[in-house]
Amino acid sequence: MESRKLASFFEEDLCIFSLRSRKKSSVLQEMVRRLATAGRISDEHFIMEMLKNRESLGSTGLGMSVAFPHGRSLAIKKLTVLFARSAGGVDFEAQDGENTKIFFLILAPSDKGAEIYLALLSELIGIIQKPQKLEKLLTVKDYASLVAVLDGDE
Amino acid sequence: MREEFRLLVGLQDLDIMIKDMKDKVTTDELKNMGFKLEGLEELLTARTKLASKIPTALLNRYEKLAGHYKVAILPVSGNQCLGCFVKLPTSFFSSAYSHELLTCENCGRMLYIP
Numbered sequence: 582m583e584s585r586k587l588a589s590f591f592e593e594d595l596c597i598f599s600l601r602s603r604k605k606s607s608v609l610q611e612m613v614r615r616l617a618t619a620g621r622i623s624d625e626h627f628i629m630e631m632l633k634n635r636e637s638l639g640s641t642g643l644g645m646s647v648a649f650p651h652g653r654s655l656a657i658k659k660l661t662v663l664f665a666r667s668a669g670g671v672d673f674e675a676q677d678g679e680n681t682k683i684f685f686l687i688l689a690p691s692d693k694g695a696e697i698y699l700a701l702l703s704e705l706i707g708i709i710q711k712p713q714k715l716e717k718l719l720t721v722k723d724y725a726s727l728v729a730v731l732d733g734d735e
Numbered sequence: 736m737r738e739e740f741r742l743l744v745g746l747q748d749l750d751i752m753i754k755d756m757k758d759k760v761t762t763d764e765l766k767n768m769g770f771k772l773e774g775l776e777e778l779l780t781a782r783t784k785l786a787s788k789i790p791t792a793l794l795n796r797y798e799k800l801a802g803h804y805k806v807a808i809l810p811v812s813g814n815q816c817l818g819c820f821v822k823l824p825t826s827f828f829s830s831a832y833s834h835e836l837l838t839c840e841n842c843g844r845m846l847y848i849p
């Protein structure tokens with residue numbers, strides 16, 4: 582992903598540090614609602630449909646408490662990431678059967694190729710594979726600490 | 736936005752996902768990252784269901800364009816067609832057409848005013 586810092590994809594108003602929802606579909610809805618209120622998407626309905634279709638291919642909950650809902654839609658103009666955390670965790674039908682606590686929602690526009698979100702996904706997966714980083718993400722409470730985890734050296 | 740356009744946009748999003756799922760480079764990469772991709776049949780069923788709600792003439796027009804272009808239907812933004820970036824005539828923006836499905840005269844893509 583060239584030299585762009587990972588944290589530069591994250592915006593403060595697109596971070597939810599305490600998700601209220603407890604169910605898979607309502608978590609997706611809560612995240613999509615935030616994108617709409619922050620003015621990043623033109624239509625919640627399209628994004629929800631796309632994300633539900635994507636989940637029907639297999640849960641994007643990869644286990645280790647982390648999920649990466651993602652896809653492309655006409656309703657989004659540029660590559661956008663939303664971070665969300667649920668302290669209690671949600672049954673996101675994750676591959677390891679455990680609750681999901683961290684969500685990286687990645688949306689890309691439909692006129693670009695899949696590679697634009699694949700590169701970002703791959704970098705984020707690299708982050709959660711580092712145990713110290715994952716541990717910090719699980720308790721991150723504000724934007725500054727999120728940025729520190731994403732761009733920090735350890 | 737009229738219901739038919741909404742359905743078309745939904746169909747286009749779905750087609751893009753189906754295309755990704757049929758692309759070996761994309762699916763291999765996702766699988767290497769740990770994603771399970773098993774429900775293509777379900778997506779195809781959802782597509783059939785969605786397509787059946789769209790009037791035939793409109794669907795045919797979309798299918799033809801979708802064969803040529805990554806994006807066949809798109810919203811008008813600024814005064815350009817975002818498909819081919821040609822400037823659209825001002826008559827495009829008169830209120831008489833604001834609920835109609837428009838056509839870019841340069842590239843033929845379907846345009847709507849959001």
Ligand SMILES: [Zn+2]
Binds near residue numbers: 842
């Ligand atoms: Zn055009």
